[in-house]
Amino acid sequence: MPAPHNPFKAALKAGKKQLGVWSSFAHPYPIEMVATAGFDWVVIDGEHAPNDLQTITSQLQVLEGKHSHAVVRIPTGNDWLVKQVLDAGAQTVLVPMVDTAEQAKALVRAMRYPPHGIRGAGAAGARASLFGAIEDYVQTANDEVCLLVQVETRLGMENLDAILDVEGVDGVFIGPADLAADMGHPGNSAAEDVKAAIKDMLGRISESDKAAGILGVSQTATQEYADWGAQFLAVGVDVGVFAKAMRDLEGHWRARI
Numbered sequence: 001m002p003a004p005h006n007p008f009k010a011a012l013k014a015g016k017k018q019l020g021v022w023s024s025f026a027h028p029y030p031i032e033m034v035a036t037a038g039f040d041w042v043v044i045d046g047e048h049a050p051n052d053l054q055t056i057t058s059q060l061q062v063l064e065g066k067h068s069h070a071v072v073r074i075p076t077g078n079d080w081l082v083k084q085v086l087d088a089g090a091q092t093v094l095v096p097m098v099d100t101a102e103q104a105k106a107l108v109r110a111m112r113y114p115p116h117g118i119r120g121a122g123a124a125g126a127r128a129s130l131f132g133a134i135e136d137y138v139q140t141a142n143d144e145v146c147l148l149v150q151v152e153t154r155l156g157m158e159n160l161d162a163i164l165d166v167e168g169v170d171g172v173f174i175g176p177a178d179l180a181a182d183m184g185h186p187g188n189s190a191a192e193d194v195k196a197a198i199k200d201m202l203g204r205i206s207e208s209d210k211a212a213g214i215l216g217v218s219q220t221a222t223q224e225y226a227d228w229g230a231q232f233l234a235v236g237v238d239v240g241v242f243a244k245a246m247r248d249l250e251g252h253w254r255a256r257i
């Protein structure tokens, strides 16, 4: 039996738009609720949410068989972190702060078993192979893993064309918040030069054989990113949605009672 099919990777390759959302609760219970909403992909955020390998694994278990495909964001581009989340059952990995083609190539190798990469072949004892029940896992997994790299600095922007040439990168995701900060506008991804940079990058990624992704945190920005060619577009962060709803609820009733 081969490694499970990765429908998100196939959809990106086929040029299909994929609607996504960020999950930062770092817990299996709320992500199950998020998965009832019908998004095509959901990020389990290991960079800015308090996730560890156990909480990531629990959330992967909850998302198993659901329509929303799990995209695991690791905190930094280390090969051992890639190996751990792949063995836990992630098929799609998002890596922040990828600034050069060399970094992207190293990540491609981390995602793949030899001879195409350096992923350690211990999957027989891991959830990814259903603890050995998927007998051909090691022989077939390379085809079903999906690597998304984040370009979110001026250096990454300079090197975008070289990153787009790296075989094995499936998608390039722009981080508007980090890009804005690196461009001298912390907290303001709506600054005109940041928007121009994002539009230019989304255009260049869309013209390549990689998928273009981004997260919009306002309706205006999200619509612009869609219009500028984002193929896998995250449209919100669950903790933000929840926190706003709670503040609105409190404010509504505070004024009335």
Ligand SMILES: O=C(O)C(=O)C[C@H](O)[C@@H](O)CO
Residues within 6 Å of the ligand: 022, 024, 048, 096, 150, 152, 174, 175, 176, 177, 178, 179, 215, 237
């Ligand atoms: O730079 C960005 O923007 C991102 O990488 C997304 C952020 O980490 C954040 O908005 C997710 O909560």
